[in-house]
Amino acid sequence: MHSFWYRANALLTFAVTILALLCATASISDNLNAPSPTAEIQVLNINWFQKQTHGNDEVSLTLNITADLQSLFTWNTKQLFIFVAAEYKTPKNALNQVSLWDDIIPTKESAKFSIHTSNKYRFVY
Incomplete structure (x- = not known):
């Protein structure tokens, strides 16, 4: 059985990993845009x-x-x-x-x- 702090750490690590992936996806999608004003x-x-x-x-x-x-x-x-x-x-x-x-x-x-x-x-x- 895992302690409360171990589970909280695992949840926080998972959330930060997902946030980092979303930030990387947003950055890549903006860099792929080729504006032509x-x-x-x-x-x-x-x-x-x-x-x-x-x-x-x-x-x-x-x-x-x-x-x-x-x-x-x-x-x-x-x-x-x-x-x-x-x-x-x-x-x-x-x-x-x-x-x-x-x-x-x-x-x-x-x-x-x-x-x-x-x-x-x-x-x-």
């Missing part, structure tokens, strides 16, 4: 270009953003945070990045979209 961004118009007094320039753009991000949603994805960034070089820095627009995609159904918008954040360079 597509996106296209067009600058339709430069609304205004302003030279500032301290040497920087500020630009307002009209963008057309078309994307199909539905393949990024899996059983493990609740929402997507997407953004559009501009990259440019200056004599001081080899790489500068400025966020122009962002959004949160809450569902797979809303992950296929086409919008016509202006930059949400100031583009100063």
Whole structure:
């Protein structure tokens, strides 16, 4: 006859083994997913270009953003945070990045979209 602690240890070991197998299965199933998102961004118009007094320039753009991000949603994805960034070089820095627009995609159904918008954040360079 086995003691209570021996049986509790056997039950706990079995439960942890099953949990580890479930975690490994979940990890493998997520790694087998091969997403293929597509996106296209067009600058339709430069609304205004302003030279500032301290040497920087500020630009307002009209963008057309078309994307199909539905393949990024899996059983493990609740929402997507997407953004559009501009990259440019200056004599001081080899790489500068400025966020122009962002959004949160809450569902797979809303992950296929086409919008016509202006930059949400100031583009100063």
